[in-house]
Amino acid sequence: xxxxxxxxxxxxxxxxxxxxxxxxxxxxxxxxxxxxxxxxxxxxxxxxxxxxxxxxxxxxxxxxxxxxxxxxxxxxxxxxxxxxxxxxxxxxxxxxxxxxx
Amino acid sequence: xxxxxxxxxxxxxxxxxxxxxxxxxxxxxxxxxxxxxxxxxxxxxxxxxxxxxxxxxxxxxxxxxxxxxxxxxxxxxxxxxxxxxxxxxxxxxxxxxxxxxxxxxxxxxxxxxxxxxxxxxxxxxxxxxxxxxxxxxxxxx
Numbered sequence: 001x002x003x004x005x006x007x008x009x010x011x012x013x014x015x016x017x018x019x020x021x022x023x024x025x026x027x028x029x030x031x032x033x034x035x036x037x038x039x040x041x042x043x044x045x046x047x048x049x050x051x052x053x054x055x056x057x058x059x060x061x062x063x064x065x066x067x068x069x070x071x072x073x074x075x076x077x078x079x080x081x082x083x084x085x086x087x088x089x090x091x092x093x094x095x096x097x098x099x100x101x
Numbered sequence: 102x103x104x105x106x107x108x109x110x111x112x113x114x115x116x117x118x119x120x121x122x123x124x125x126x127x128x129x130x131x132x133x134x135x136x137x138x139x140x141x142x143x144x145x146x147x148x149x150x151x152x153x154x155x156x157x158x159x160x161x162x163x164x165x166x167x168x169x170x171x172x173x174x175x176x177x178x179x180x181x182x183x184x185x186x187x188x189x190x191x192x193x194x195x196x197x198x199x200x201x202x203x204x205x206x207x208x209x210x211x212x213x214x215x216x217x218x219x220x221x222x223x224x225x226x227x228x229x230x231x232x233x234x235x236x237x238x239x240x241x242x
Contacts, residue, residue, distance in 0.1 A: 001116030002116070004116075005116045010108070010109065010110050011110070011114075031114055034115075040115065041112060041113065041114035041115065042114060042115055042116070043114045043115070043116045044116070058116065086108070087108070
């Protein structure tokens with residue numbers, strides 16, 4: 001997810017943000033279970049919303065393993081929306097939604 | 102509990118995508134190094150200059166592959182706790198990589214043999230750190 005997120009970033013995740021009918025929106029970050037290995041959590045960006053499923057892509061498009069590899073993910077795999085980085089102090093701040101590339 | 106450990110996240114998520122397959126075996130390096138060894142023998146046994154030239158080309162290619170496989174074990178398989186168990190682990194991998202370069206440069210059989218011995222040393226570290234069970238598919242799997 002570079003350059004948006006870097007290894008060692010500490011994030012706040014809102015588990016309720018995705019419960020509203022309009023969520024998640026394209027361009028938002030999502031924390032979700034890796035469909036290939038559910039114990040593993042991933043952070044990706046929503047590229048498209050289909051019925052009950054999300055297409056997620058990494059920001060580091062040329063290096064990312066995402067829906068291009070594992071396909072759209074089922075909504076129940078989504079845990080929440082990372083919305084704030086509280087560590088490191090130099091990069092503290094809200095995580096913004098980006099227009100779909 | 103320190104403030105930092107209180108503030109530290111409880112769960113870890115990955116944004117990067119490197120998915121190591123987790124399969125490692127020094128046999129991969131060993132086979133390439135054996136190729137080098139046999140090619141050096143064939144080189145010395147032949148008087149055909151074209152054949153000898155091809156031997157050198159193929160040996161250099163195989164030596165490069167040997168080095169690659171050694172490096173993968175070093176970077177990806179071995180973990181800090183393995184270094185604690187085998188304090189000479191870094192030195193052995195380093196020497197083996199360098200020896201693969203040496204084999205690439207020369208047609209000395211003794212150098213190719215030295216490379217095999219260093220790979221065998223890495224192999225015994227791999228075995229003693231549980232490599233065969235942890236990194237290879239088991240027959241029933």
